[in-house]
Amino acid sequence: MGLIDVHAHFLLPEYVAAAERAGHVRPDGLPAWPEWSVQRHLDLMDSTGIAKSVLSVSSPGVHFGDDFRAQVLARRVNEAAAELGRQHPGRFGFFASLPLPDVDGAVVEAQYALDVLHADGVVLTSNAGGQYPGDPSWDQLWRELDARSAVVFLHPTSPPQWRQVALDRPRPMIEFLFDSARAVADLALTGIFNRYPNVRFIITHAGGVLPLLGDRLDLYRSTYVPTSGELPSVTSQLQELWYDVAGTPVPHQLPAVAGTDHLLYGSDHCFTPASAVAAQIAALDQSPATANWRTRTTANAVQLLGERVSL
Template structure:
């Protein structure tokens, strides 16, 4: 982010940016996020679903999230490759579904890019429910990672106990809606109510991917207000053909009316970033 802001400054381009962290290094991450927000003007913080195998609800990250709470932070979470515990100094990829299409890791160098391929695309669907790293997918692998990290945040208490943090959840939660009820069953009524309150009032759900054909219906079944839905494209990680499919799915979705669709594309994000971005 530092390089980007400095590169854009001579061109007088005014664009909003998110701070990135140095997690799993907590103290360094707090320092970097504070610098990015106070000095570079970052309007939010971008995390991945897991950082070197540690998901966001990990107790080691408690001081970091305490600082996010103090900052009233907007935290964007994106899925990443799921990792097993470190074994002999090596992280093992938890990607058993090797027969599915591969995901793409795009490394930018100047104006050029190099694409590397990795296995286990399907796993990304669950990782949003837990955490993320710095590897981005072109397909459904995202959704599992989304689900894993947000269930992790809820079961650890981070989600519901730190009430000043707003979260942007990609891919309208990925596979999260399908596992919420079973994941929180058996907890106290008060805790379950607090978890659902967080999902209803402090989670903002972006549309990245072809999520409005059917998937959005599962999220709205939890009485999530359409006023907390945001537009997300996943560009440049997905090809233009997929962007067209995703946009068409929104336009024809039976789950929202035209006013709600227009608010999802513009008004909702203005409300989230009120006072942080000049629209």
């Protein structure tokens, strides 16, 4: 069994056109949208030993200001992803896009994607229109996902105040990691992880800055956030999450992630070029911190996503 890539992106021409009409000509401050085609993606998979890619739409998601159009676009990309899986059996799965912050629309699309299209889970961005995932208005969605024991792939996006903090640098360089931390901290401190234990979360980029923050969050919440006192420690909640290794996890970052039984492989293609994917795999192969990482991450993906990912 080859690698199972849980962090892989696809781009439909109509999705890029919709994003550009909404002003996302330079997505999250990158120079341009990358090119994507199913054949190039398959070529990359074959050359790097990736057996299956679980596709998702990356930042900035599918909601560009209008709820109805976001619902239509979410349905379009989800049905296209499901069709790719049918056309290439065993090679592609997908995490379904949801039109958040439209919670009602997101619930409808999650039901359709999981029950009818048989998505492997859903993809959520770290914030949706400035709302973070611990917002009380999202509880209806969490109940639906919990009832289905759904996998949630939590992908970073630009923070609401990105103009003030990014300083014209590409937001994936710094801001993505911190916005992921904001989202996960919000989920932990508002009790979402605790109240909806059947939802399984994948956090990108080996947790980003999260592994360094758990103890600090616990210290501060014990003094300043007394309402969270009945919850498990943030550190213990972080240990229950799953983490992909997209980005630059070796040699420095990965050793800070608690344990290896929840590690998953992620390429971040097509936003990460094929040459960089190959270099990252070579670095993982050579690092003492990632011994047997291929076997471990594949077994973990099968455990998380079910036997059908290995078909």
